[in-house]
Amino acid sequence: MSLSRAVEQPQADVPREFADALRPYLDDLAEEMIAEIRASIPEYSRQSGAYTRIVRHAVEEALAGFVNRVGDRGASRSRLLEVYRAVGGGEAAEGRPLDSLQSALRICARVAWRRLAEESERLNLSRQRMCDIGEAILVYLDEIAAAAADGYAEAQVRVAGELELRRRRLLDLLVADPPAALRAVTDLARSVRWTTPRTVACVALTARAPGDLPRPGLPPDVLVDLDRSDPCMVVPDPDGPGRQGLLDALAADWTVAIGPAVPLGEAGLSLRLARNALALVRRGVIDGRRVVRVPDHLATLMIFQDEALIQIMARTRLAPLLTLRPAQRDRLAETLLAWLQSGNATEVAARLHIHPQTVRYRLRQATELFADQLGNPGDRFELEVVLRARAAGLYAVRD
Template identity: 55%
Template sequence: MAIKSDTSESRISTDVVKTLRSGIGRVTEEVIEEIQTRIPEYSRPSDQIYIKVVRMAVEQAIEGFLDRIEHPGAPWNPEPFRMIGRGEAAEGRSLESLQAAMRLGARVGWRRLTELAGPLGLSPQCLYDLGEIIFLHLDQLADAAAEGFEEARAHVAGEIDRRRGRLLDLLLSRPPAGDEAIADLAEAAGWRLPRTVAAVALDDQHGTCRVPRLPSDVLTGPERPVPCLLVPDPAGPGQAQMLERALRGRRVAVGPAVPPASAATSLRWAGEALELSRRGVLPRGLLRCEDHMATLVVFKDEELVSALAEVRLAPLAHLRPTQQDRLAETLLAWLRHGRGAGEVAARLHVHPQTVRYRLRQLEELYGDQLADPDIRFELEIALRARQAVTACPARRGA
C-alpha cells in the first residue's frame, strides 16, 4: 500500500527525524501509560502477553509515523493494524476503545513534538506539517484496524451461522439427537438452550423463501425441505407479538411448544397445519397449531376419517345436499353444545322451533344410535371433518 507523497513531508529534515527516533522509547512508554490509565479496557497489569501486544502496536504506530516522514512515497503495510482490528473483534470489543487509544497516542505525540519544537529549531510551518502528517497517519491506522475488525466480525458471523445451521439440522433430525449432543452444539453456536421450542413452517409455494428480520436467538432454515424457523421459549414474554410483527401477511404455521429434542415433532405438526391452510381447510395467515388441534387430529388420517364418515353419515346420504347441510350443522351443534333446543338455536342463529323440527328428523334417521356415547363421539369426528371440507373454498368452487 503506497502512501501518497506530500510536499509538506519533504520539508522535514533528516536531522529532525533522527532526533525523534532517538526518543521513541520514552514516547512509547508515555503513550502506553496514558492508554492504560485512561482506557480501562487496556489496563491489564497482570497479563504480560497483552502488555506486549499493546507495546507492539504503539511502537509500530510511532515507527510508521517516522518512516512516513523519512520516506514519503514508500509503500506502507497495513496488515499489523488489520491484525489489531481482528484482535479487538476477537476480544468482543467495539472499535471505540481502539480509536480512543489511537487518538490518545496522537495527542501524546503531538505534545512531545511541541515541546521539542524549540530545541530542534522547528519553524511554525514545519510544526504544522508534522501535525498534518500525524493526523493523516492516524486516519490510515484507523482504516486498517477497521478493515481487520470487519473481516473478523464477518468471519465470526459466518462461522456462527454455519454452527447454527448444523444445530438446526441436529434439532430437527429423526430419530431425535441426544440431549448432550444438542447442548454441546448449542454452546458452540452461542445459542442459549431453552426449556421449550416451537417450529414455524413457512410457505414456499414459489420456490423462494425469504426470512424476515428476527431476533438472533431464532434459528432459521429457509433452504430446508420445509422452510422453517425455530423459536426458543415461544410462550415467553413478547414472543407471540414478535412473531405476529415479523410474519404479518404471510402464510405460516406455528407448531406446539416442545422440549428441544422434540423440535422435529413440532415442525411436523406445523407442516401439516400449513398444508391444510393451503387447501383452505384452515385459514391463511399465521396459524397456531394449539388453536386447531382437533382439526389436525381429524385430518391426520383422511382415508380413515372418510371411511368413518361414510358409515356414520349414511343416514343423511339419501337427502338433498341442502337438507344434508342443515341437518349435519344442527347435529354437530347438538353434539358440541348440549342437547337443549334453545342453546343449539342460539348457536345456529335460528328459531328453537326450527331446531326441534330438525332434531326430530335426526331421531327418525338415526334412531337409538344417538343414545350411544361411542357413536356420538364418532359422529362428531365425521361432522367436524365434513364441516372443515365444506368450508374449503376449493371444494365449494368444485
C-alpha cells in the first residue's frame, strides 16, 4: 500500500477526551510494547544502545502520532509518515525482511488493545466507543505500515544499486594488472558478503550479435559485468561441483572464453589469457562455437604470443619445404606435424585418414629434407612449434 493510497484520518468517531486520558500512560505503554517486541521477534532482540533507541523512537512516534491525531483533528500526518518511511528504509539497509516490522506493528496493536480493554471501565468507554477506537488503531497502523513499506522498497532499490556498484568495483580490483592490494580486495569482498575463494577463473565474453541480450541467471558468488566494453566475469572455485556446465547456457548468445583456475592474486592473468583466446576465436584460429577453455589451448596461445618471433623461426625451420611444389608442402607439413605429435605412423594414418604406406613414404621424404633438425630435441621442438603455427594460419611458406 503506497502513501498515495493512505487511509484518511480514521479518528472521526473517537472522542477527543480519549487522547487526554491516554497521554499520562504513553511512557508505560511504550515500555510494554518495546519489551514485547524484543521478546517476540529475534531480529529486534539486540541490546545495543543505538539499536534500542531506534526501536524506542519508532514506538514513541507511533503512540504520539495516534494521540495527537485523536486530540487534534487537524494534526499533520507528514512528519509521522516520514519517520516510518525512514524506519522502513532502515530495515532494508539492515537486511531484515519487512515481515519483521509488520509483526512488530501487530504487537503494538495487540498491546494497545489489551491496555484499552483493561482501562475501558475507568475511562467509561462504551462498547461502541471501544469498537471505534479499536478500528482507529488498526487503520492507523495500516497507514504507518504503508509508509514503512514505501521506505523499505525505495531503500531496497538504493541498496541493490549500491551493492551492484560495489560488486563491480570488486571485480575491477580482482582483475587489475598489476594486482590490487589484498587488504583492499578482502575489505571490499566483506562489504558485499562475497566469500574469498581459494581459486578463481576469469571469463571473457563478446556478444554474438548486436542488441540487448537476456541477463544470464548465475549464482550470486559469480561476479559479472556485461555492460562494460569488454564484458567479463569472475567464477570462484571453478573446479568445484557443477561449475563446468555453468557457462554453457551463455554460449547461445555470447562467445565465451574461460581462463585457467588461479589463486586470487592472479585473477588478472586468468582474464588476460581468456581475452587472448577470445581474440584468436575472432581470427578463426580457435573454434568459438562452444565455451573455449583456455587450458585446452595453451600451446596455441603460446605460439601466438609473439607472432614476429614465430615468423623468424619458421623461415629457418621450414626452409626445406621450399624445394617442393605448394601442394606437396601442405601434405608433407601436415604429415610431419602429426608424426612429431604422435611418433607412430599407424596413428598418423588414422588421424589423417590416409594409408599407412602413404605416411611412410611422406616420412621418408621428410627425413631427407629435415635430417639435420630431427636428430636434435631442441630443433624438433622448434620444428613442431612452427608447424603448429603454419597449421593455424600464422605462417605460410612462400617461394
